Amino acid sequence: MGAIESIEAGPAARRAIPGTPVFDGDAAARGYALNAMCYSFNSAENRAAYQADEEAYFDRFNLTQEQREAVRARDVLKMIEAGGNIYYLAKLAGIYGLNVQDVGAQQTGMSVEAFRQMLLDAAHQQEEA
Amino acid sequence: MAQILGGVFTSHVPAIGGAIARGQEQDPYWSPFFDGFKPIHRWLATAKPDVAVVFYNDHGLNFFLDKMPTFAVGAAESYHNADEGWGLPVQKAFKGDAALSWHIIEGLVEDEFDITTCQSMLVDHALVVPFQLCWPGGGAWPVRVVPIAINTVQHPLPSPKRCLALGRAVGKALRSWQGDERIVVFGTGGLSHQLDGSRAGFINQRYDRFCMDNLGPAPDALTTISALDIVEEAGSQGIEIVNWIAARGALGEDVTELSRNYHIPISNTAAATMLLASEPTALEKAA
Structure with a gap:
């Protein structure tokens, strides 16, 4: 194991929690442009600019190709x-x-109705626990 | 001398703010949560705090990833809420208590907490929603505020043990304040919930009950595991329990549980509200 390999194996690689993203330094660096764009949406003016021309807004924040494709989809x-x-x-x-x-x-591949029901069902598990 | 009266612990789900805006507090979906504030309203009316020290986490209103403090203490004369991007009505401003803030900052640095100080700080739903829940009706906020933000966004997060120590150091500073302020401490967020990933919607009642049962009598029991362990137990955003842990630390050794409410679900969250009253210290009793 060289030093570089151990640097590449960041905290997320050391600790995997199933189905649970750990937003660590690697993710924060990789996602900076996308998150900066989303942070700008605190402003109504910026939200309108994005809605008026999504692609131009991607350019303004230098989104990566992967980020653009994910947002388009x-x-x-x-x-x-x-x-x-x-x-x-x-x-x-x-x-x-x-x-x-x-x-x-969307993330769990359920309908919104089924997702809501899953949360309501969690209350009944509470009663059984 | 200043007196720490007790602590209010509550979930701060943004949807609660939406329900308040629509006047839905007594709708069947919402009332099991809102009703948990009745004993808190009664207690606040009697306790009459004039300062609230609030441990909470910012969700991308004030802090971005360009500068992400682990612990940030507000030191402003006033704090404003603002547009968070998804439609909650902006709430009226909060009066600060800059002199008390700087006293807390002095105490924390003396105790070797290398904090960030903020003379300008927007406060998001994590501070605003608990205030709306405690003081409904839209009048002027009856307390000045000292906001203390803990990073729950970008790992590595501070350990639960460190958050408890931070809270204890804040409590120590408050008890050494020469003013006669009556102080209520807030810990906001939680309990178990997860918004992101294929485990979104995760709730863990067993862990939530462990936290609520131990928060008052044995808060150190909540700090034997790491922040990542808590993410596994309580969900990615369930880590907000560290705000409760820090707030509990500020209350001192002995507390009495005055109320507790636990309700699933509010939005994606196992929602909880607790009220702990601080027991006077020997010094306060002698005074």
């Missing part, structure tokens, strides 16, 4: 793979009128 898991962090991505989702349950449904 509205694919949250791919955005996360490209370094997106859910707190910033939620601002992008908001532009499309999607809440965290819509986003959760």
Whole structure:
């Protein structure tokens, strides 16, 4: 094991939690442009500019090709793979009128109705526990 | 001398702010959560705090990845809420207490916490929603605020043990403040929930109950595992329990649990609310 290999094996590689992205330094560096774009959506003016011309807005924030494709496809898991962090991505989702349950449904491959039901069912497990 | 009255611990799900904006507090979906604040309203009316020290996490309103402090203490004369991008109405501004903030900062650095200080700081739903829950009705906020933000966004996160120590150091600083402020401490966020990844929607009642059972009598029990262990137990955003842990630290050794509410689900979250009253220290009793 050389020093470079051990640097490449970052914290996320040392600790894998199934189905759970760990937003560490590697992800934060990889996702910087995408997250910066989403952070800009705190401003209504910026949200309007994005909606007026999405591709130009990608250019303005220098999104990578992978990030552009993930956003064009509205694919949250791919955005996360490209370094997106859910707190910033939620601002992008908001532009499309999607809440965290819509986003959760997409990531788990469920209908929104089924995702909501899963959460309601968790309450019954509470009673049985 | 200043007196620490107790701590309010609550989830801060943005959707709660949406429900308040739409006046849905008594709808069947929401009332099991909102009703948990009735004992807190009664306690606040009697305790009459004039300062709130709030441990919370910013979700990309004030802090971005360009500068991400592990612990940030507000030291402003006032704090503003702002557009977070997904439609919550912006709430009225909060009065700060800059003199008390700087006293806390002095104490923390003296105790070797290398914090970030913020003379300008936007506060997001994680501070605003708990205030709306505690003081509904839209009048002026009855307390000044000292916000203390803990990084729960970008790993590595501070350890739960360090967050408890931070809270204890804040409590020590508060107890050495010469003013006669009546202080309530807030810990916001949690409990178990996860917004991202294929495990989105994850809830863990066993772990949540462990946290609620131990928070008052044995807070160190919450700090025997790492931040990543908590992510595994409570979900990526369930890590917000570190705000509760820090707030608990500020309350001192002995507390009395006055109320507890636990309800699944609010949005993607196992929502919880607790009220712990601080027992006066020997010094306070003698005073």
